Amino acid sequence: MNYELSPIGTIHTPYRKYAPYQPVETEKEDFFVEVKEEYAEGLKALEKFRYIYLLFYMDRQKKPVSMTVEPPWADGLEVGLFASRSPVRPNPIGLSIVQLLRIEGNRLYTSGLDALDGTPLLDIKPYIRELDSKDNANYGWLDDLEDREHLMLHIRGIPHE
Numbered sequence: 001m002n003y004e005l006s007p008i009g010t011i012h013t014p015y016r017k018y019a020p021y022q023p024v025e026t027e028k029e030d031f032f033v034e035v036k037e038e039y040a041e042g043l044k045a046l047e048k049f050r051y052i053y054l055l056f057y058m059d060r061q062k063k064p065v066s067m068t069v070e071p072p073w074a075d076g077l078e079v080g081l082f083a084s085r086s087p088v089r090p091n092p093i094g095l096s097i098v099q100l101l102r103i104e105g106n107r108l109y110t111s112g113l114d115a116l117d118g119t120p121l122l123d124i125k126p127y128i129r130e131l132d133s134k135d136n137a138n139y140g141w142l143d144d145l146e147d148r149e150h151l152m153l154h155i156r157g158i159p160h161e
């Protein structure tokens with residue numbers, strides 16, 4: 001069975017060809033999502049939340065999907081696609097947590113995002129303390145890497161030596 005999804009808006013970022021691997025929270029340029037007029041009423045009370053989830057469709061993804069991937073910066077380690085955050089997936093849906101800076105009409109200004117400019121926005125959900133953070137979360141296969149902390153700097157786009 002196939003299901004049809006229609007974007008609820010569009011993501012705007014400074015990234016035309018390349019985007020970071022995960023959102024870079026310290027990025028200073030303008031990032032905003034524009035929600036279609038017909039859904040604007042659905043934003044009521046969203047401004048009360050500091051963080052939100054954005055779900056988006058990675059519409060320019062054309063690479064062949066493989067069930068195993070070698071995550072970047074992981075020294076050639078091979079893991080299953082679903083144990084990774086690779087954008088090359090059967091359903092190329094991206095999920096990012098961003099800080100909600102302000103809402104102006106149907107525009108949501110956010111902290112840095114990892115989507116290309118013009119990416120279709122599928123959904124917005126509030127990030128709720130306790131409900132959405134797990135104190136005992138681990139790093140999965142990243143725990144087995146010798147240099148996990150260094151890898152995390154790359155993934156998070158934090159400049160380092």
Ligand SMILES: C[S@@+](CC[C@H](N)C(=O)[O-])C[C@H]1O[C@@H](n2cnc3c(N)ncnc32)[C@H](O)[C@@H]1O
Nearest residue numbers: 019020021058059060061087094095115116119
């Ligand atoms: C690794 S994915 C992570 C997305 C999300 N944070 C997640 O974990 O689901 C981020 C990458 O997706 C790619 N990307 C972003 N927007 C895209 C789009 N509209 N079409 C194709 N690829 C896109 C960029 O290469 C970016 O580096």
